[in-house]
Amino acid sequence: MTKETIRVVLCGDPGVGKSSLIASLAKGKFVEDSEGKFGPVVIPKDFSASPYSPKNTILIDTSDNDTDELYKELKIADVIWLCYCDKESYERISLYWMVTFRSLGLNLPVIVSRTKCDDYEDSTVTTSPYDTKVEDEEFIPILIDFKEVDNCIKVSAKTQFNINQAFYLCQRSIIYPISPLFDSRLGEFKPQTVSALKRIFLLSDYDQDGYLSDRELSNLQKKCFKKSIDINEMQFIKQTFMTLSNSQLAESHTELYVTGKGITEEGFLFLNKLYVEKGRHETIWGILRAFYYTDSLSIKVEVLYPKLNIPATSSVELSPIGYRFLVNLFLKYDTDNDGGLTQDDLNKLFKCTPGIPHLWLATNFPYSTVVNGRGCITLQGWLAQWSMTTFLDYKITTAYLVYFDFQEDAKIALQITKPRKFRWRNGKYYRSTVNDRKVFNCLLIGKSNCGKTSLLESFLGRPYSEAHLASVIPHICVNSLELKGSKQYYLILQETGVEELAMLENKDKLKNSDVICLMYDSSDPDSFSYLVELFEKYKEQFESLPVILVASKADLDKQQQRCHIQPDLFAETLFIDHPLHISCNWINSLNELLIKITETALVPIKAIPGLPEEASYSEEDYKQASILLASSVGFISLVTFAYIKWQHYYKHS
Structure with missing residues (x-):
């Protein structure tokens, strides 16, 4: 996470050279007379610094004579730069300073510097900023006893030795923190780090063979650091694994690298652990941040859920870019090329995500869409499922695109339809013709056992079953269909079950419906009266949407309905079409209904209750x-x- 400003508070006993360090950093040279406490000194960002570097770093000098001021500064600090110069001030680190920090409840990184190391010449030009390995034995006890200590380094204000490196370590402890990644006491990565690195390995293993080849490793390098991997770095990696192959690690049967194949998952974790031990925190954070991880090892919320300005009457659909990405994803994980994703394929596909979306599980995925004879979701069903998901809750889609490593802003995988236009006629507002939508939502309403579930199953190409289970929970399904002119649309059919009345009372949910399909069993004389009573109770809700009347089980004997009004007359009084008679045994009748629902969604005026046609x-x-x-x-x-x-x-x- 990039911070605008970092506050570095210098602490230490009197005479250790805190003011001299600040003067050397600010002026770039040693100042002989730097007695007394400095005021805050602002060091602006260098143009060649990391993009994650702060715009300004403020150095705060402190004095033991003003304890209250010292405590005040420590409580608003980002990092503590603790200095010592001799045996007495060294012992005071353990006996006083670290105890003080803990008593104040501080949870800040601490950089320890041994000052006045004037025997060393300036090495800022020749020394790599990565070369921060602790070599002095006096640092070891501090690092072991105090996990707050991020690093230790020798410095000299007089010779400018390691001045810039120490300053860089202070910045690095904030912009590349080690504490979220590594448990220094156990000497192991934290569980969140392991999970993140394993996910990155899976996404980088394009051929899914369980190894990162040289090419895949090079692609990862380009993604994370915008440049090809250095030949020396590649040689270092290979040499490291070759050396380890004859070590005790090999005896534990832990496979890290296989010649001709590449690095294993365990090898990838081990390599990153080496970077930590060498003080190369930047490398790991460069990898993590390329995959949008924050300092808390979670993926950025603004990346998962980008802000979209969606008008109240618009809907969200997948764009051609989004469909293309999902097609390629399906083909990548269809390992046997049979046109269906098995459960193993789905497990691998969703391994780099939090799992199959809860919305899918709640709608009986994969049986909410098209599956093949073995129950495996097909490409047609895969695209239909994501079309439905985007329509119902586009945030699920954007989040999973990021989990699947969509390389661009997730917003470009979506498109927002134009706001619905409304017209006025005969004292009634109605929806005008739709031109830019490809996904429509139809709500099925009817008495129990009228055939709603069978219609949903038939819509997905599944055979009719005599067995009937009362719809207690809502059912939903989605499939694609093609109208004249080879225009393809996605149709969502929803059966609300026992939540039917609650759905009708919720006007906001009804706004997401394009068509209401009123279904009754033409062979049951008591089926139609349920619809009439429902319509009279929720007349306002029904008259705001296009309505289609459907008489199911038309292959059975038609019965006179026990109701004060018959279906045909009811339709005429509402100025809508007479009931469409369908049967799950008559495929053509089902196709006719699905086409009619889609066409009604495109041209709603055809089925608005209470709106007579204009004279022709x-x-x-x-x-x-x-x-x-x-x-x-x-x-x-x-x-x-x-x-x-x-x-x-x-x-x-």
């Missing part, structure tokens, strides 16, 4: 009207001409 005229009617209009215009012109002539004659007579 034949071509002959228009011809006769034109002749009558022309005759009327001619007659009016003649009368006008006669009147003008009469006025002229009257004036002159």
